[in-house]
Amino acid sequence: MSPVLRAFLIISALLLLAPLLFPSVYYYRIGVLVLINTLSVTGMVVLLGYVGLVSLGHAGFFAIGAYATAVLPAYGIPPILTILVGAIGAALVAAFIGKPILRLKGHYLAIATLGFGMLVWMVLSKEAWLTGGPDGMVVESIDVKAPFELLGIKIKTAIAWYWICAVAVVIGIVLATNLANSPAGRAMRAVHESDVAAASLGIDVARTKLTAFIISAVYASVAGSLLALFNRYVTPDTADFLHSIEIMTMTVLGGASSVYGALIGALILTSLPQMLTVFAEYENMMFGAIMILTMVLMRQGLAPAIAQLFSRGRK
Amino acid sequence: MTSLTLENIGISFGGLRALDGVSFTANSGEVTSIIGPNGAGKTTLFNIITGIYQPDIGKVLIDGTDVTGEAPHDLARRGMARTFQNLQIFEQMSALDNVMAGRHLHERRNVLADMFGLPSSRKCNRESAIAAQAALKRVGLGGVANRPAGDLSYGQLKRLEIARALTTEASLILFDEPAAGCNAVESREIDDLISSIASDGAAVILIEHDMRMVMRISSHIIVLDHGRKIAEGTPETVRKSPQVVEAYLGVHGAKEAGAALA
Ligand SMILES: Nc1ncnc2c1ncn2[C@@H]1O[C@H](COP(=O)(O)OP(=O)(O)O)[C@@H](O)[C@H]1O
Ligand SMILES: [Mg+2]
Numbered sequence: 001m002s003p004v005l006r007a008f009l010i011i012s013a014l015l016l017l018a019p020l021l022f023p024s025v026y027y028y029r030i031g032v033l034v035l036i037n038t039l040s041v042t043g044m045v046v047l048l049g050y051v052g053l054v055s056l057g058h059a060g061f062f063a064i065g066a067y068a069t070a071v072l073p074a075y076g077i078p079p080i081l082t083i084l085v086g087a088i089g090a091a092l093v094a095a096f097i098g099k100p101i102l103r104l105k106g107h108y109l110a111i112a113t114l115g116f117g118m119l120v121w122m123v124l125s126k127e128a129w130l131t132g133g134p135d136g137m138v139v140e141s142i143d144v145k146a147p148f149e150l151l152g153i154k155i156k157t158a159i160a161w162y163w164i165c166a167v168a169v170v171i172g173i174v175l176a177t178n179l180a181n182s183p184a185g186r187a188m189r190a191v192h193e194s195d196v197a198a199a200s201l202g203i204d205v206a207r208t209k210l211t212a213f214i215i216s217a218v219y220a221s222v223a224g225s226l227l228a229l230f231n232r233y234v235t236p237d238t239a240d241f242l243h244s245i246e247i248m249t250m251t252v253l254g255g256a257s258s259v260y261g262a263l264i265g266a267l268i269l270t271s272l273p274q275m276l277t278v279f280a281e282y283e284n285m286m287f288g289a290i291m292i293l294t295m296v297l298m299r300q301g302l303a304p305a306i307a308q309l310f311s312r313g314r315k
Numbered sequence: 316m317t318s319l320t321l322e323n324i325g326i327s328f329g330g331l332r333a334l335d336g337v338s339f340t341a342n343s344g345e346v347t348s349i350i351g352p353n354g355a356g357k358t359t360l361f362n363i364i365t366g367i368y369q370p371d372i373g374k375v376l377i378d379g380t381d382v383t384g385e386a387p388h389d390l391a392r393r394g395m396a397r398t399f400q401n402l403q404i405f406e407q408m409s410a411l412d413n414v415m416a417g418r419h420l421h422e423r424r425n426v427l428a429d430m431f432g433l434p435s436s437r438k439c440n441r442e443s444a445i446a447a448q449a450a451l452k453r454v455g456l457g458g459v460a461n462r463p464a465g466d467l468s469y470g471q472l473k474r475l476e477i478a479r480a481l482t483t484e485a486s487l488i489l490f491d492e493p494a495a496g497c498n499a500v501e502s503r504e505i506d507d508l509i510s511s512i513a514s515d516g517a518a519v520i521l522i523e524h525d526m527r528m529v530m531r532i533s534s535h536i537i538v539l540d541h542g543r544k545i546a547e548g549t550p551e552t553v554r555k556s557p558q559v560v561e562a563y564l565g566v567h568g569a570k571e572a573g574a575a576l577a
């Protein structure tokens with residue numbers, strides 16, 4: 001079975017079966033948040049896992065999507081279309097800032113991306129005429145039940161959102177898996193492991209990094225748009241540094257080398273704070289602790305560790 | 316027909332003059348070997364030819380075109396490929412994927428087609444896999460195509476790098492000590508492989524310590540010592556050159572002295 005078909009089947013099955021474990025509609029809401037984070041983290045898997053770059057400012061791209069969806073309907077763009085416009089905007093911004101900063105290595109790059117996230121946060125907080133400032137703004141709502149009612153299915157809003165986000169995640173994961181096993185993805189993985197060897201084969205290292213950066217920005221932006229539509233409210237916190245850290249921690253915990261890691265990381269770190277109030281209170285500390293523990297105990301993250309367990313069981 | 320010409324190449328690292336006034340030409344269909352003691356500047360010369368270092372002075376010409384200071388990936392586009400003395404393997408990738416990466420310049424590059432898995436992208440992938448499989452077979456690694464590269468032995472990795480360079484179909488290929496650390500049988504196989512690559516029409520530049528191998532397959536030998544070219548010519552003339560005998564006798568003499576003292 002090809003890796004793409006396998007990813008499609010496994011992720012689809014998991015998302016189809018998950019609602020069997022939901023005791024109430026409230027859990028669909030958590031499910032939606034998990035899925036939206038999965039989308040951001042899938043983008044980060046492309047950036048960190050495929051091409052090996054760190055970004056501490058991805059919440060900035062997330063916020064670009066969220067605010068595109070919040071702001072643009074007032075200018076006559078239908079809410080659904082704002083997802084696309086936001087994605088294109090995020091791609092352009094990523095291309096523009098990526099060119100100079102992706103030349104930086106290691107922690108210099110991390111700090112530059114951090115700066116980008118802070119910049120977005122600042123603009124969103126200060127330009128109140130457009131963004132509502134620190135208080136945020138209301139997002140025009142869309143009727144997510146419509147497509148289901150068209151098929152004659154009666155459904156609650158949160159449940160409709162769950163299925164819409166599930167489809168988005170399956171598409172996102174299929175695209176990322178296709179990429180991994182394609183010429184462009186192979187070039188990214190080659191750059192990750194040895195940029196000298198990659199360049200000797202004609203791979204344009206700077207361009208390959210930029211491509212991955214843009215792709216990951218688009219994932220974050222689409223996730224941001226979905227969250228804006230789902231919450232019907234956005235605040236500058238979408239661009240907050242801690243949100244960037246959250247995306248990064250989920251990626252690292254799940255394991256940046258595979259898309260399965262994206263789902264696992266997002267699932268654990270999104271649902272824990274919702275279910276355990278203790279975790280919620282000390283959320284930032286917990287994220288820090290998890291990041292440290294992952295780095296010390298299992299560099300590769302959870303997904304490869306679980307896969308190893310399975311293959312050992314088979315033997 | 317490809318030729319590589321170096322004109323008066325010089326480079327310093329801090330105070331160390333690593334290369335000084337090195338000139339030569341390498342032609343297609345021939346193996347041009349660069350020999351000399353450790354630290355003579357051979358790898359540095361490769362790094363200048365392939366664009367990793369910029370020379371302080373001098374020029375690199377491909378078929379008469381000045382390509383000095385071009386980026387490594389642009390030089391690859393001009394038909395250059397290389398292997399590395401200190402292996403540069405994509406260890407987390409399979410052996411096949413390592414070699415498929417060498418097909419980069421032959422692939423249609425469209426990241427959206429790749430993400431959506433369009434037929435054009437799949438076809439491209441299949442063609443790369445076929446070419447890579449053939450290159451693996453040629454170096455005797457057909458059987459380990461799907462193994463992670465990190466699991467292969469040192470000798471296999473040396474050959475994996477050769478396959479990766481081969482699959483680019485470059486017209487100018489540089490091998491940096493391809494047989495180092497390999498046993499006699501493996502060395503002999505690499506030896507034959509490199510001869511056949513040159514007779515297929517590529518210009519081959521070889522750095523190698525194994526003198527028997529160098530003498531057997533080279534059309535042309537350049538001898539470096541402390542960054543300078545001290546001799547050049549056919550295996551026959553180089554073998555008899557007094558400077559070469561002296562430089563090498565110097566090394567061997569020192570070694571023998573060391574052994575006697577220990
Ligand atoms: N990047 C570098 N920085 C400083 N010194 C270097 C660098 N690369 C090579 N050298 C020095 O240049 C000399 C030639 O090295 P090298 O080309 O690797 O020799 P060879 O391949 O002939 O054994 C050595 O003295 C080495 O230490
Ligand atoms: Mg060397």
